[in-house]
Amino acid sequence: MEQQADLISEALTLTMFGMGFVFLFLTLLVFVTKFMSIVIQKINKRSQDDDHHDDNLSLNDELDEETKFVIEQAIKMHRGA
Amino acid sequence: MEQQADLISEALTLTMFGMGFVFLFLTLLVFVTKFMSIVIQKINKRSQDDDHHDDNLSLNDELDEETKFVIEQAIKMHRGA
Amino acid sequence: MEQQADLISEALTLTMFGMGFVFLFLTLLVFVTKFMSIVIQKINKRSQDDDHHDDNLSLNDELDEETKFVIEQAIKMHRGA
Amino acid sequence: MEQLNLLWSNTGLNQMVWGQGLMLLVGMLLLYLAIVKNFEPLLLLPIGFGAILANIPGAGIAEGSGILHVFYVIGIESGAFPLIIFMGVGALTDFGPLLANPKTLLLGAAAQFGIFATLLGAIGLTTIGVFDFSLTDAAAIGIIGGADGPTSIYVASKLAPDLLGAIAVASYSYMALVPLIQPPIMRALTTEKERQIEMVQLREVSQSEKIIFPIMLLMLVALLLPDAAPLLGMFAFGNLMKESGVVDRLSDTTQNALINIVTIFLGLAVGSKLMADKFLQPETLGILLLGMVAFAIGTACGVIMAKTMNLFSKNKINPLIGSAGVSAVPMAARVSNKVGLESNPHNFLLMHAMGPNVAGVIGSAIAAGIMIQFLG
Amino acid sequence: MEQLNLLWSNTGLNQMVWGQGLMLLVGMLLLYLAIVKNFEPLLLLPIGFGAILANIPGAGIAEGSGILHVFYVIGIESGAFPLIIFMGVGALTDFGPLLANPKTLLLGAAAQFGIFATLLGAIGLTTIGVFDFSLTDAAAIGIIGGADGPTSIYVASKLAPDLLGAIAVASYSYMALVPLIQPPIMRALTTEKERQIEMVQLREVSQSEKIIFPIMLLMLVALLLPDAAPLLGMFAFGNLMKESGVVDRLSDTTQNALINIVTIFLGLAVGSKLMADKFLQPETLGILLLGMVAFAIGTACGVIMAKTMNLFSKNKINPLIGSAGVSAVPMAARVSNKVGLESNPHNFLLMHAMGPNVAGVIGSAIAAGIMIQFLG
Amino acid sequence: MEQLNLLWSNTGLNQMVWGQGLMLLVGMLLLYLAIVKNFEPLLLLPIGFGAILANIPGAGIAEGSGILHVFYVIGIESGAFPLIIFMGVGALTDFGPLLANPKTLLLGAAAQFGIFATLLGAIGLTTIGVFDFSLTDAAAIGIIGGADGPTSIYVASKLAPDLLGAIAVASYSYMALVPLIQPPIMRALTTEKERQIEMVQLREVSQSEKIIFPIMLLMLVALLLPDAAPLLGMFAFGNLMKESGVVDRLSDTTQNALINIVTIFLGLAVGSKLMADKFLQPETLGILLLGMVAFAIGTACGVIMAKTMNLFSKNKINPLIGSAGVSAVPMAARVSNKVGLESNPHNFLLMHAMGPNVAGVIGSAIAAGIMIQFLG
Numbered sequence A, B, C: 001m002e003q004q005a006d007l008i009s010e011a012l013t014l015t016m017f018g019m020g021f022v023f024l025f026l027t028l029l030v031f032v033t034k035f036m037s038i039v040i041q042k043i044n045k046r047s048q049d050d051d052h053h054d055d056n057l058s059l060n061d062e063l064d065e066e067t068k069f070v071i072e073q074a075i076k077m078h079r080g081a
Numbered sequence D, E, F: 001m002e003q004l005n006l007l008w009s010n011t012g013l014n015q016m017v018w019g020q021g022l023m024l025l026v027g028m029l030l031l032y033l034a035i036v037k038n039f040e041p042l043l044l045l046p047i048g049f050g051a052i053l054a055n056i057p058g059a060g061i062a063e064g065s066g067i068l069h070v071f072y073v074i075g076i077e078s079g080a081f082p083l084i085i086f087m088g089v090g091a092l093t094d095f096g097p098l099l100a101n102p103k104t105l106l107l108g109a110a111a112q113f114g115i116f117a118t119l120l121g122a123i124g125l126t127t128i129g130v131f132d133f134s135l136t137d138a139a140a141i142g143i144i145g146g147a148d149g150p151t152s153i154y155v156a157s158k159l160a161p162d163l164l165g166a167i168a169v170a171s172y173s174y175m176a177l178v179p180l181i182q183p184p185i186m187r188a189l190t191t192e193k194e195r196q197i198e199m200v201q202l203r204e205v206s207q208s209e210k211i212i213f214p215i216m217l218l219m220l221v222a223l224l225l226p227d228a229a230p231l232l233g234m235f236a237f238g239n240l241m242k243e244s245g246v247v248d249r250l251s252d253t254t255q256n257a258l259i260n261i262v263t264i265f266l267g268l269a270v271g272s273k274l275m276a277d278k279f280l281q282p283e284t285l286g287i288l289l290l291g292m293v294a295f296a297i298g299t300a301c302g303v304i305m306a307k308t309m310n311l312f313s314k315n316k317i318n319p320l321i322g323s324a325g326v327s328a329v330p331m332a333a334r335v336s337n338k339v340g341l342e343s344n345p346h347n348f349l350l351m352h353a354m355g356p357n358v359a360g361v362i363g364s365a366i367a368a369g370i371m372i373q374f375l376g
């Protein structure tokens, strides 16, 4: 009898702590995620603004594309294609 | 000498039972397969006959096709494609 | 102190034998590779010369192509495509 | 004559006990559900076939050095197969809708109450003497309510390996039944007006956010609940491979060849746990019953949570997406969409429901971590 | 100086015994057969390379913790590799022609006499003192006549692991030689008129039949010969994945990535059994000899069975398809087709020969089950 | 209350020691390098993630029956993963340029001096008391200079498993840094005129040569250095599968699904060796330092060897291709090409540099075999 009462009380405790923790964790995750998104959106916006001032970057990007192409060709050649 | 006679007799027994069982099994499989095919062909034929009476079914099929398409689109979206 | 001298001497020996072996092995590989290439190039050249005399071979090649095609079809059929 | 006797005495016909015969039928039922009814065939077909193999009298395929037992020991006892599948699921998951609307994480939290309610139910049935479940058994059964196959299998292999077969079968079967189980509950708990709520268009989420999210998730797990780290770690790893964009060949293989290979062997190995003497117990009935209850309660709690959140927020959530919080990705989200369309033919809830849907995966893994920490 | 000595004493040159040198040549011969002669290259190339690796003096790659020995223990000793390959073969098999004409199953039965004749031959040679084979050895050798690589390897790993290398090599080599071994026997046993027999067009087989057949086959095995259940179970599972149409992604992976990966490691692991001290025994010569005999007898019995069946049936069978009953899928069926075209250029026997061809796979697995049951 | 305490006491936050926190940052640094800086992401992303998982306080993922430890024992301790990767590398390698100009093998030999110089350096630092490396440690560290990931990991797992994490990280990081490390050294050791040397167009190499080369290479290894046979054997096997043209399906799978799957688990398993207590040692700093030195010396020796060869040959070699002898395929060859183009915009050295590049792979494996023979 007592054993069964223990079992029930353990199950209730586990439920309480379990659901509590699930909510705690996911609520925390909501806030952390929102914070992360805000920070990144700000950074992205700033770098976009910079883009307008600094046309170098897009040139760099183009160069990068070219480098990429050369490298891909090299790998293809290496693989004996 | 006797041992070798034993060996030969064992080998003969194994061969007899082995080939016997192989034939038994595959003969049984022939009959079971034929029986299965007849049953299925009958069922298929009946359901085809039903099709002629009951035009609903083909409509159902069409609906099924549509459902399938929607589901495929949903999965694609889910995979972030 | 003596132990450390031992360690250094062991390391030096390993280096000497190691680099020596690496060079020995790859030098040998250079010669063996060159030899192999010469032999194969000679064989290839001879078989090419033979080709000019013996037009049968190209016919054989064609036949082979046909056989290949038939086999591929057979496999496709087998796979129930 | 002796040989004939031996041959006969070794046939399955002669050695079969009634339980094995019944289990062969159960295996064929699972194949029927998979092939004809299209119930999660990727898992139920291998599980069903494994069940048949495991119950062939005298073959011993699921015992000792039998091949299915080898697959079980190597793949499930070690935890490898469910974790690798979870990695693959991660590589197939898009957190975009969740990141666009993070508060839907709470719907994924609420739906986990199905897990704990089921645990309580199992213990309740034990105290009144109907079944005899220990607390670890009850916890493993509860996770069925999480509606994530690999999570269920992982937890069951740790806490209640004897019940693994029944738990896996219940888990995948009910996932397949989501389109039948959920709609009546969803309709009962919502008004027509609530079901017509149109939600704000989701914003586009940048790649940076998608890359950082799995790492952030793992860090939070690492700091708060290390016992959930294997599951969520592999999940986050798969997702990071996909979103990072720098290891596409690894991500592609994970989403295809690797997850397919592991699925085959996982299914067969789970099937090996459907041997008659283990499966044909009253407990199995209890598990099937409780699993159904778990799904129902999880669905209800998700919907109710959505309604509760609407009390405090001006951006109204359509409560129909709450039910997707049980996970069962992507079936539950599709159900939300379908029920929504019934009330408002222009209201596409699918993407909105994907948020709670993947949140439910995280929520169940957290609940699993809690169970393993307290009872493992 | 000491180091130079050590270096020299550790070279392969210094440690080599004549047997290893010979086996290196055997390995290269296998590579030659695979690459230049196109003899079952998918298996003989890895086996040949494995043989070379296994016989590198002093490297110990096929012993102890050497990698090939690890592959052997994990993959072959456990039975996993041959069973997985067999699953893949199942996924590549179309039972359509067999289902359209089920009596060709009997041709697949008759051809198995090659197996038992070889067993008798091996025992005969032992009693007259030429070789020294035990009954288990003789049974494992006989299975070569089944012309199914994975079945041969599976049985050899259970009954005669020491002979596994020679048995596997013989098995795959003779399969490659089917186009040379079979035609003379086929021509000798048939009249020109018999070879011209045109067979009735095969009916189309419905998907339902194709789905039910593997399950039915497995049930029959389960009831009658549980020892054949691992082999035929995995075979039927592969086939069911393909035919069910609901798990195409699993079936595709099984037919491609999975079977390829396992083939590579199976081949290497088999190669590890070609170490000089085990392989360079008079027994190996006996195995090669008996294997050839097995193929020839199997071929002959298939043809004779077809002729016998024609005595009792009005739908005449072209006896040339009887030889396909040895399996060696799909090579033997192609041979039937080719020999048939010689006598009647409009007579395409290929699809008709696929029936006995796949029946031979089933027949050999049944014979294997019998061997394992009586001797395992 | 008790439960709350337990929950808190089990959190990562509570159990974390400073080292684990630091290692979590190191793991994130590796992810950053992989994702943002594109440093060998195929390996550094899984290694970085594995490092994070391994250092989650209280999770024990890299110990005992934790999944990463299981991956380590099965895949790396057995040698299987690095050998399978090496097989895949073989299947991706084209020996054509090397066969067209075999003397470039000597460049691959010279660059291995980086390995031995590093070994001497490690022992030197030990004798003056800065670090405490044994001879086996020093040898394993030296192999970093070989610039071949799988070779490094294979040797480290045999000779210095405790240092494996640091060695693997150094190895892949420096490979990614090749475009930064090599050019200054190459420019310093060559004159403008030397850098402008145009090389003779490479002849076309026949398929026969490409097929025989891996077999010949293996035979030479078998006769002279059996301890290099596992590495070079698997490498030659992969290459033979590709070049033979008869097992394309095996070769394709090796180059794709198989190498990808193994890469994922190799990376995670290596990550498991980045646990704080093993990694955060002064030795790690030494390894990172010495690894850099190894690369630099190897590069220099390759260039100097090319210049030396030019003294004795009339077909001048552009010394810039000497640096490619460190391997780091194909990055080092690309660097040769790029530096060459700076001096002569019409001088494409890429294909010429592929010869020493793959020669470096062979050279490092030979050096690895020597180390294992003397110290293993």
Ligand code: NA
Residues within 6 Å of the ligand: D145, D146, D147, D148, D325, D326, D327, D328, D360, D361, D362, D363, D364, D365
């Ligand atoms: Na869930």
Ligand code: NA
Residues within 6 Å of the ligand: E145, E146, E147, E148, E325, E326, E327, E328, E360, E361, E362, E363, E364, E365
């Ligand atoms: Na056969």
Ligand code: NA
Residues within 6 Å of the ligand: F145, F146, F147, F148, F325, F326, F327, F328, F360, F361, F362, F363, F364, F365
């Ligand atoms: Na190298």
